[in-house]
Amino acid sequence: MKKILLLLADGFEIYEASVFIDVMGWNLEEGDNSTQLFTGAIRKEIKSSFNQRFIVDYTLDEVDVNSFDALAIPGGFEVYGYYNDAYDDAFLNLIREFKTANKIIATVCAGALPTGKSGILKGKDATVYDMPKRREALKSFGANVIHQPIVIDDNIITSWNPSTAIDVALLLLEWLTSKENTNKVRKLMGF
Structure with a gap:
């Protein structure tokens, strides 16, 4: 079983998180049955953008990086406090641990910013939400x-905005399983 940790910060973008949940869930039920997704955050209860409340599977201190195959990080809204959690040392350290363990890391939109701030994008090609302020922040890392x-x-x-989220989730599935399996799941989901 391939395990994915969906790393959530307060103010995370619901759609950007939901595509990972759906794609990996569809694969678990209708694809090759090989993926399982879990959620993690600094606190057990967090709020998304637009103030929806969520209970996560793991707090960051409970995560064993070696038991996961990939990390997925959605972006979020500054006005809902996204960067308070996303730039927290515990959040950044977990990203570093996934990189040190050579795990796959998939980000959507502003999810590239804590990834960059963690230091693992230094000297690497990357993109982020298509806004000068966000591009400059990523460049500064x-x-x-x-x-x-x-x-x-x-x-x-x-990736650079919510419109890319489904493609990133499907790409992650392909990396974890196969192109053939991913095409099956894509077709079943209507994409």
Whole structure:
């Protein structure tokens, strides 16, 4: 079983998180049955953008990186406090641990920013939400900012807005399983 940790910060973008839940869930039930997704955050209860409450499976101190195959990080809204958690040392350290263990890391939109702040994008190609302020922030973390929807460097995927989220989730599924299996799931989901 391939295990994915969906790393959530207060103010996370619901749609950007939900695509990972749906794609991995569809694969568990209708694909090759090989993926299981779990959620993690600094606190057991967090709020998304638009103030929806969620209970996560793990707090960050409970996560054993070696028991996971991949990390998925959705972006979020500054006005809902996304960067308070996303830039917290515990959040950044967990990203570093996944990189040190050579695990796949997939981000959507502003999820590239804590990934960059963690230091693992230094000297790597990456993208982020298509806004000058966000591109400059990513650049300040040492990333080579590429102006395109999805950027892959090594085993790290970054993307630039919610419209890319489903493609990132499906790409992650392909990396974890196979192209054939992913095409089956894509078709079943109507994409």
